[in-house]
Amino acid sequence: MYCSYCGRLSHRCACGAPESDIRRFFARAGRRYAPLILARPPKWAVPPQIKRRERATLRRHSRDWFRRLAADGGERCANCGAGEKLVLDHVIPIARGGLSQLDNLQLLCAECNRIKGKLMIDCRAFTRRE
């Protein structure tokens, strides 16, 4: 079985450890999110040309997508609610096979984005409910 947050095999996963990134991520917002349920396990060896292509796609659309996400969930971090230094975050990271398309993106502040790293956490449903 694969960890739904980091994509590692469960016996190698450290997400449950007291000081894990995912716990620090949750701690910033005082809430938890249901794990992403993926139809298939994340890819671990995404070729560099695919990564380049997806980053280029993001750059091309970033202004438009940023505007649409801000209109949908507010111009704030989907995790902690901060309104500054927002970046587009891939819910499923490019390095895990995620694509640069609107339904795989959320707004996070720089610090939440840094902690999240290559974890797979979808904060958007929560933001929309508020």
Ligand SMILES: [Zn+2]
């Ligand atoms: Zn994990």
Ligand SMILES: [Zn+2]
């Ligand atoms: Zn944040």
